[in-house]
Amino acid sequence: MNALGFAWRSLVRQPARAALGVLGVAAVGALLFDMLLLSRGLIVSMQDLLDRGGWDVRVSAGDLPGSGLRLPHAIATAESIAQLPSVQGALIVRTASAQVDRASATPLHVSFQGVATRSTDPAGSRLRAPWTILRGRDAEGPNEIVVDERLASQTGTGPGGEIIVRATCVADLEALPATRLTIAGIAEFPFQTTSDSTVGGTLAALAAACGGNIGDEADLILVTSRGDADGTAASIRAEHPDVRAATNSEVVGRLQQTGFTYFQQISSVLTTVTVSFAVLLITVLLTVSVNQRLGEVAALRALGFSRMRVVKDVLCESALIVGTGGLLSLPLGWAMASGLDRILKGMPGIPAALHFFVFESRALVVHVALLVATAVIAALYPMRIVSRLPIAATLRDEVIG
Amino acid sequence: MRLAPAAVLLPAILAFCVLPPVAWAQESTAPDVLISRQLAESEGLTVGTVIRLATDASGAHAREFRIAGIYEPTPDPARLGQVPRSVRLHLPDLLEMTRPVDVPAGAEYVSSVNVALTNPADAQQFASDVNARLPGVLALPAGEATGSAGPFRVLERFHLAIAIITIVAATVFLLALTIMLVDERRETVGVLRLIGLPVRRILTQILLEGLIVAGTGAVFGLVLAALSEQLINQFFQWRYDTALIFVRVTKDVALTCVMIAVPLGASATVVASWALLRRGGLRLARR
Secondary structure, eight states: HHHHHHHHHHHHHHHHHHHHHHHHHHHHHHHEEEEEEEHHHHHHHHHHHHTTHHHHEEESSSSSSSSOOOBSSSHHHHHHHHHSSSEEEEEEEEEEEEEEEETTTTEEEEEEEEEEEEESSHHHHHHOOOOOEEEEEOOTTEEEEEHHHHHHHHTTTTTOOEEEEEEEOTTTTOOOOEEEEEEEEEEEEEEBBTTTTTEEEEHHHHHHHHTTTOTOOOEEEEEEEESOOHHHHHHHHHOOOSSEEEEEHHHHHHHHHHTTHHHHEEEEEEEHHHHHHHHHHHHHHHHHHHHHHHHHHHHHHHTTHHHHHHHHHHHHHHHHHHHHHHHHHHHHHHHHHHHHHHHHHTTTBBBTTSSSSOOOOOHHHHHHHHHHHHHHHHHHHHHHHHHTTTTHHHHHHHHHO | EEEEEOOOOOOOOOOOEEEEEEEEOOOSSSSEEEHOOOOOOTTTTTTTTTEEEESTTTOOOEEEEEEEEEEOOOEEEEEEEETOEEEEEOOHHHHHHHHHHSSSSOOOOOOEEEOSSSSGHHHHHHHHHHHSSSEEEEEEEEEHHHHTTTHHHHHHHHHHHHHHHHHHHHHHHHHHHHHHHHHHTTTHHHHHHHTTTOOHHHHHHHHHHHHHHHHHHHHHHHHEEEEEHHHHHHHHHHHHTTTOOOOOOOHHHHHHHHHHHHHHHHHHHHHHHHHHHHOOOOHHHHO
């Protein structure tokens, strides 16, 4: 019988303790797996969200898009950017806060995104708005909008229906007349938070909702390059030194340095604690188990089992406990990650499509590597015990004891 | 009490450009400003230095100010990771610099007004009165205006979930260990049964042992937590350049840990022993 088979029989001989050991490793392994998913989850998810729209350069007034600062002379800037040779198209995005009237309930506060494309390329002029149409069609005219599912259900409308919007584009204290707009479609907005509703339309529709008082500012200009995002961002920076142009990777990099760092830190701390905890406990389990079987091991040695063979038995026992627990930890960890993700997505201002725990093959590789290291390190001390076991003295003690 | 415009509350973010210091003069007539410690350190500014501030990155329309002091910004958990390079101006100076050319003085708007009431208990009533009398203005008691607390309530729930998972994992391991330890004492327990000690007496002894071991473990854990508290805070305060306290072992936290650890440890010992004690004394003592 090989070492693995022998270790398996040693474990099944005492099923309760083996099962508890495996369950313990599964629970610790699941936490470890979750921390590895968390360590880069936000970055991967944010990169995916940014890339999904097809816009590879973001031009804003602040260091990060959405900082609250607005780009002045937005239309002229976008037209100038659109004429750069590396640019396929530019999309002006202007956001305003708005209120949607309801007949028999309090008004709903929403975010109104107005967009306008600027391009010298026929392909660029067909670039789509930063939302995905779920039903109906995209808003085209100055009296058309698209709304998200939540707003459609809260107002009891859908494509073809009408809502009354009061938008404030310049100052919060403006008292604007109500504007009746037609819903052309239901859309999904990638950066919409779980607690907010969003309305989208053309810049002309936003201007109509704001009573024409929109100014010439934009929150963001989204740019699609002809392939070289880095070069395009550099060209925009050179052409317009007063604005910040960043590729999607640069935006993620900046976020990584600020908002996302907390989760990376906590993930590192908990990964270290979890692995140390697992090593300590499996070492204790194996050591106690080996100490209880010293007579048995000495008898095996006396029967001709080599020192290497009994060492291998202990290592295989450790590998079986950690391996089985590690396998169980994957589905358990995935289920736990879903629950923890739901908890963290309760944070205000987090886009509904953003995830904290995201699966990556590298996380699985690191998980397996850490569990292998755990199995080996945890087995070191018990392996040392069996390798240095004095056969005759142990057998005598066993008999006399 | 906080008053704010009724529409969506966007924080008023103003980009100020700090231009190189122009002088160091205690006699300067320039208005006073305070600057954050982080800004002072990064730009090498000291109290008394006259600096120029502009709202435009190009430095156009810059005004001179004298640094009257350097302050440690109130730690803001919502801005963790962002180095607070900030300047505090008197409101008239700020409005003077940021007022659009077509807005007459006195017609500017501010993002919020903090109100101190004679009787803080009237905050809710005062907020209702203001909301009724001033359409377009939203008044909230200060306790309800702390939007930044939201993320930390979520983080608290997240940490609690992690703690529960850790406790479950630790309990499983603890059970495995106690089963092994109890099994190791099988013969001793068998002998005790054979000399006439009742199961209840042996269980009591095991329970007391479990309590002592769990209590010692809990105390050791608390000492370890207290020692690492300082270390963790120092690391994260250095990492984020903030005065925020990340870990605080309070009496409540310590008590909660002991209340969970000691009964859990003792129960694990008793549960692990129970299966053993159901066997007969002879069977236990048999080699």
